[in-house]
Amino acid sequence: MDYPEATNLPFNTCTMGDGFSVIRPGDPDPGEPGCWIVFQGETLVLDAARGVSFIEGELPDWIGKRGSVILIGTWKGKPVRILEISADNEIPPGYIVEPLLRIYFNERLPDDLLTLAGRAQQILAWERKSSVCSSCGSGMERIQGTWGKRCTGCKYEHFPHIHPCTLVLVRRGDELLLIRKPEWPKGYYSIPSGFCDFGESLEECARREVEEETGVRIRNLLYVGSQSWPFPGQLMIGFTAEYAGGEIVVDREELEDAAWFRRDSLPPTFSAGSIAGWMLDRFGKQP
């Protein structure tokens, strides 16, 4: 798949094209069956009967006791809702039950449906975590027209948590700086990345993360694009940078390896559907 701009990557809203329209919390429910994004715990339940997709129309009989239903918008003109089902609800043959990240890696869904599922997963994670106030423990009520909630006790207003995380493609002549984490598939490498800390600009975060993980100092940071990453709620912010000094010292707490690779002989890296893969394709492999 070719992604001309980072904004076209999966999980970014524009990847859904004109198919999706937002319905804000509190807006009226159109009341038709529509499309159901069904979660059982952390896994998504997909209908595999006619190609792989969400469950559509009337809910099938095997769905027993229904958990909460969250209306999030319309998909191709039909209401789209998130439905949680209980762990003991047995799923009959003809369905795929997998975590969203595996659905993404296995390319089970086209990018538009994957993006819709990512939005649903982020909303569901927020709704689950925001049932009580983290300041005083009281219940919460919706702030109309938003995903935010107001505490019924201390009145503190809580909004969804989105965590900025920078990624940096560091170049030194014909070489790229890549890292490897122990939990990744055998032989895979990617570019350094890490979460913003208190008081940091994105550029400061990018410089610190590269130096902490690899010992390498960088300069000429240039923003190239971003990607929403619903695992569970990151915003991945991509930069390119040039090598400015330092020898590689691998942070063994976080990494298995860090090394310079020639751009024409890179190890396996993640797909172009992630911003790291997109940056490697777009800014790494060609001079």
Ligand SMILES: [Zn+2]
């Ligand atoms: Zn409170």
